Amino acid sequence: MKQKDLLAQLEHTNDRLWSFDPDLNCTFTNTNMSEDFYHAFGIRLAPGVCVLQNVPEPLRTFWNERYQRALAGEKFGLVEHFEIEGVPEYVEVSFNPVIEDDMVTGVACSSKDISKTKRAEIQLKQSEANLYAQIENTSDSIWSVNRKYEMVTMNSVFQKEFSQAFRCDLKIKDRIISYLPRSLKTVWRGRYDRALSGERFEVVDKFEYDDKARYVEISYNPVQIEGKIVGVTCFTRDITALKTSELELKKAVDTRDKFFSIIAHDLRGPIANIHQLAQVLKLNESEMKKNNEALEMLANSAGSVHKLLENLLNWALSQQGIxxxxxxxxxxxxxxxxxxxxxxxxxxxxxxxxxxxxxxxxxxxxxxxxxxxxxxxxxxxxxxxxxxxxxxxxxxxxxxxxxxxxxxxxxxxxxxxxxxxxxxxxxxxxxxxxxxxxxxxxxxxxxxxxxxxxxxxxxxxxxxxxxxxxxxxxxxx
Structure with missing residues (x-):
């Protein structure tokens, strides 16, 4: 390849290119590098100009150390950040020793503008940090698994509660199914499989902690990337108070209905007896001595009805809290x-x-x-x-x-x-x-x-x- 063609290609690239000899004097630079050097340090880099010319401290020391590493024969790369107007914010720099007859005769350097990629990476990390802060700043459990049931994410709430429930130390990349007792393996795998097939659903689970029942509502949500389901994200909501109230209400209603059915049955007999005995006594007022047995039955029936009604009234008042x-x-x-x-x-x-x-x-x-x-x-x-x-x-x-x-x-x-x-x-x-x-x-x-x-x-x-x-x-x- 002719030298002018090679120089044309070196000028045609968007990268910054330069090289220097063991004395740190520039031996080659393309226009992009020369212009950046000018914007940064007020002098155009050109053959014969020291590559550290006008470079202030502490940059001068940093870059001298890098150049000396390359002159010692080390090939390496790094990412540098600049806050200089007109110069790329983030660059990826590579240092390549030039070796002739087993001796380093210089160093060829290239610098690639990665500002857009780096900013996107930083934004992604910030978003991840914000998301992590949000999932940690909640009392609910949040976790996700991939198609192999391996842990991808989990907040500390879930990690703690899972540890308490199943006596284990669950970590990222662990297969969650492996830590479950045999009775739950099939149930949990079935739920994950439902979500992995595209179904979004919720279930209510009951757990026992320190002899106390706790109810949680778990939602299973498929995770899609480019139209393909790659995992499941799960969220829990503690509904113990709601569920307890619901169960207490059902129990109270069932108890009320049961008592009313018993009371209705037991009132019928004593009241019928009172009515019939009163009729007997009315028809036989002249033979009161013969009616002692009837009087005793009447007194017992009346007493039973009185006590039943008294208990019923007290129970009703207690249920109403009044x-x-x-x-x-x-x-x-x-x-x-x-x-x-x-x-x-x-x-x-x-x-x-x-x-x-x-x-x-x-x-x-x-x-x-x-x-x-x-x-x-x-x-x-x-x-x-x-x-x-x-x-x-x-x-x-x-x-x-x-x-x-x-x-x-x-x-x-x-x-x-x-x-x-x-x-x-x-x-x-x-x-x-x-x-x-x-x-x-x-x-x-x-x-x-x-x-x-x-x-x-x-x-x-x-x-x-x-x-x-x-x-x-x-x-x-």
Whole structure:
């Protein structure tokens, strides 16, 4: 190739080209480099001019070190940043030693303008940094996987929660499926596959943390690049409060419907009995002595209806949150005697021994109507399920700032399943008493609710065939 053709090509490029000898004197430069040198340092670079001419510190030292590395025989490249008007902002510089007879006789340099690419790279990094800051500045879990189920991104929230749930240290590029228990591998893989097929969807998962249920809504979103699905991005939203409220509402509605159906059934019988017995008594007023049995049945039916309606009203008020509690100091012995008074006769008719063992000076802080209702319902329950000549014992003991009240009987007791169902408030149906006394199951529900409203705790121990022990606490006065 002729020299003039070569020079023409060197001038035709957009790159900056120059070379120098071991004394740092320029041996060649194209126009682009000569013009940039002029804009930067006020002198045009040309053969014979020192390549460090007019270059100020600290640039002079930096570039001298680079030139000396190349003159020592090292071939290398670097990216340089300039803030000089008229000169490219970012350039990629290569240093190539010129070797003749195994000796470095000079260095040929080229500089390529990469400003546009570099600025785009910086903007991308800034965008990534902003995105990372956003996904870290949230309480939700965010992560993504590729088609091999390998982790591509994840925020610290997801990493922490995944670690807590599955006892592992998940990292980027790890295959998330590998860390899941066998029972979940198929489920999670199936969800990722749905998203990888192009489907966008949401699911609700339940997790157990420290014996507490947590509900999260997870959205699965396909990631497309140039029309091809390359992965899945997932977002979670904690809906524990919403889900808990939803479940509590459903439970309350189910309980209400169940109670109303029981109440409707149980009211029909006693009211019909009252009506029929009243008719009998009306027709036989002159033979009152023969109607003692009818009178007793009438009294029992009326009492059942009264108690049922009283419990129903109290339960309805508690469900609406409109019971007004008035805390006051109450003598516990007087409170218990008042609570059990309406059912003393029932106990006497069954020849039950009722032992009230309460210290005379023991007092509590409680709302009297609800506290009385607790005692009345538990005592009525004990009389109902204790056979003739059985025993009921009511006692109390102080435990720090609380008074624990126990109502124990040696009645029919309950199975472990029924005890668990009562404590879990699963709407257990009432069973007939030892003399076929009827109930609705509403009394124990009210007791638990009223104990809670009085800031107390409710406990139940029972063995089938060996009686029951109901215990609740009230604040010590």
């Amino acid at each position: 019971i007004e509690l008035k805390q006051q100091t109450l003598n516990l012995g007087d409170l218990i005697n008042e609570g059990i008074a309406p059912y003393r006769l029932s106990a006497e008719l069954k020849n039950l021994t009722v032992d009230v063992d309460i210290e005379a000076d023991l007092s509590v802080r409680a709302d009297k109507p609800t506290a009385t209702s607790i005692i009345a319902n538990l005592f009525n329950n004990a009389t109902k399920y204790t056979p003739e000549k059985g025993n009921i014992r009511i006692s109390a003991s102080a435990h720090g700032k609380a008074i624990a009240v126990k109502i124990e009987d040696n009645g029919v007791g309950m199975s472990a399943d029924k005890v668990a169902a009562i404590l879990a408030e699963q709407g257990v149906e009432s069973t007939p008493g030892t003399q076929a006394e009827k109930g609705t199951g509403l009394g124990l529900t009210l007791c638990k609710e009223f104990v809670r409203l009085n800031n107390g705790k409710f406990a139940l121990k029972s063995t089938e065939g060996n009686g029951s022990c109901f215990e609740f606490t009230l604040e010590k006065a």
